[in-house]
Amino acid sequence: MKKLWGGRFTKSAEEWVDEFGASISFDQELIMEDIEGSLAHVSMLAKSGIISDEEASTIIDGLKQLRKKAENDELSYSVKLEDIHLNLESYLTELVGPVGGKLHTARSRNDQVATDMHLYLRKQVKVIIELIQEMQEALIDQAEMNIETVMPGYTHLQRAQPISFAHHLMAYFWMLERDKERFSESMKRINLSPLGAGALAGTTFPIDRYVTADLLGFEGIYENSLDAVSDRDFILEFLSNSSTLMMHLSRLSEEFILWSSQEFKFIELDDSFATGSSIMPQKKNPDMAELIRGKTGRVYGNLMGLLTVLKGLPLAYNKDMQEDKEGMFDTVKTVAGSLKIFAGMIQTMKVNKDHMEKATKTDFSNATELADYLSDKGIPFREAHEIVGKLVLTCVQQGCYLGDLPLAEYQKANPLFEEDIYVVLDPVTAVKRRNSAGGTGFKQVAIALEKAKALVNNKLEI
Numbered sequence: 008m009k010k011l012w013g014g015r016f017t018k019s020a021e022e023w024v025d026e027f028g029a030s031i032s033f034d035q036e037l038i039m040e041d042i043e044g045s046l047a048h049v050s051m052l053a054k055s056g057i058i059s060d061e062e063a064s065t066i067i068d069g070l071k072q073l074r075k076k077a078e079n080d081e082l083s084y085s086v087k088l089e090d091i092h093l094n095l096e097s098y099l100t101e102l103v104g105p106v107g108g109k110l111h112t113a114r115s116r117n118d119q120v121a122t123d124m125h126l127y128l129r130k131q132v133k134v135i136i137e138l139i140q141e142m143q144e145a146l147i148d149q150a151e152m153n154i155e156t157v158m159p160g161y162t163h164l165q166r167a168q169p170i171s172f173a174h175h176l177m178a179y180f181w182m183l184e185r186d187k188e189r190f191s192e193s194m195k196r197i198n199l200s201p202l203g204a205g206a207l208a209g210t211t212f213p214i215d216r217y218v219t220a221d222l223l224g225f226e227g228i229y230e231n232s233l234d235a236v237s238d239r240d241f242i243l244e245f246l247s248n249s250s251t252l253m254m255h256l257s258r259l260s261e262e263f264i265l266w267s268s269q270e271f272k273f274i275e276l277d278d279s280f281a282t283g284s285s286i287m288p289q290k291k292n293p294d295m296a297e298l299i300r301g302k303t304g305r306v307y308g309n310l311m312g313l314l315t316v317l318k319g320l321p322l323a324y325n326k327d328m329q330e331d332k333e334g335m336f337d338t339v340k341t342v343a344g345s346l347k348i349f350a351g352m353i354q355t356m357k358v359n360k361d362h363m364e365k366a367t368k369t370d371f372s373n374a375t376e377l378a379d380y381l382s383d384k385g386i387p388f389r390e391a392h393e394i395v396g397k398l399v400l401t402c403v404q405q406g407c408y409l410g411d412l413p414l415a416e417y418q419k420a421n422p423l424f425e426e427d428i429y430v431v432l433d434p435v436t437a438v439k440r441r442n443s444a445g446g447t448g449f450k451q452v453a454i455a456l457e458k459a460k461a462l463v464n465n466k467l468e469i
């Protein structure tokens with residue numbers, strides 16, 4: 008098969024060399040974007056008088072036929088033609104004859120592929136933002152059912168203070184909100200057109216880059232042709248935003264894995280998001296959460312891979328940049344799948360409310376309540392802290408908890424303790440009283456939920 012750029016060459020590469028250099032095995036993912044960019048380009052060529060209206064009409068008709076075939080999965084691709092661009096151009100020429108070769112007038116594969124990736128990421132980022140929102144809605148739904156569900160809060164993975172389970176879930180809502188904002192803000196850099204930059208220096212043809220930008224829905228154009236074909240910052244930013252998002256999902260995965268264990272028993276994941284063991288009949292493993300935790304490293308790797316590819320590259324295009332696509336495609340698939348899985352896990356999980364509350368009564372997570380109690384009565388907090396620390400030590404030595412100590416023991420530690428101390432020590436009371444803005448108090452959680460619902464109902468226009 009004759010290569011479309013082979014005029015200068017006197018010999019062909021060996022088949023295995025062609026296979027090594029080709030990208031068609033993965034860049035066929037860009038077929039719809041490639042056709043979309045070509046339709047805009049040929050329309051501009053006609054409008055600028057570079058090709059005739061009749062020629063443009065013939066090429067456009069051929070491209071639309073190819074789009075239909077692609078939608079029906081009727082196209083096959085050749086490694087000899089290297090990439091999606093040359094494969095489609097070859098098909099087009101077969102369909103419409105030599106006039107198909109005019110499609111590439113005033114265009115290089117360098118600005119063509121950059122345009123494809125901008126179009127691809129613009130579409131995929133919109134999908135990811137919608138999936139983030141669906142996960143946020145699942146968190147809100149679970150949180151609304153668990154405002155007054157009390158659980159131990161942790162620092163250093165040690166029980167710290169009792170909190171509302173809804174409050175814990177909603178911490179992830181706000182992480183996701185920041186993720187959503189990052190993806191949304193990146194759109195102004197994704198939504199720029201490199202088309203018309205040519206190989207690196209622009210073109211001698213009287214093209215109108217603003218026409219193609221407008222036809223493709225871009226907000227503007229790259230102002231420098233060298234930058235247009237060599238920029239992959241928008242992909243790096245996408246991979247970075249995806250890495251942060253996956254880090255958040257990985258943290259929640261770890262919590263779900265812990266909470267669903269026999270040691271915690273705080274939640275039970277639905278059977279559809281768990282698997283069994285091939286040897287141990289009793290097992291119910293949180294495999295989907297574990298996979299998301301594991302796939303986070305894969306997304307990090309895609310980011311580091313592209314950063315390394317780009318480090319030290321001179322301007323403008325270099326073949327190294329062919330390595331920009333697989334990690335991008337993989338990250339899109341990984342992030343979208345992880346978000347869908349998580350929304351389902353959250354919606355269907357069973358919350359063991361009684362077990363959570365019971366856990367708050369068999370620890371010392373209410374110790375801060377005692378210190379605050381004494382501080383309210385005028386004792387400096389550091390002094391109150393020491394008094395309560397000694398009471399905790401007494402409990403440890405006696406094998407009991409703060410709620411088990413008799414009032415006499417409290418008054419021995421400090422006479423300001425009164426009978427109401429047992430109400431203060433109740434975990435539900437402890438949570439309810441934490442009504443500072445953004446705190447875990449039930450009223451504050453309800454306020455936060457209303458804010459969250461307003462945010463997701465006022466969906467971002469991207």
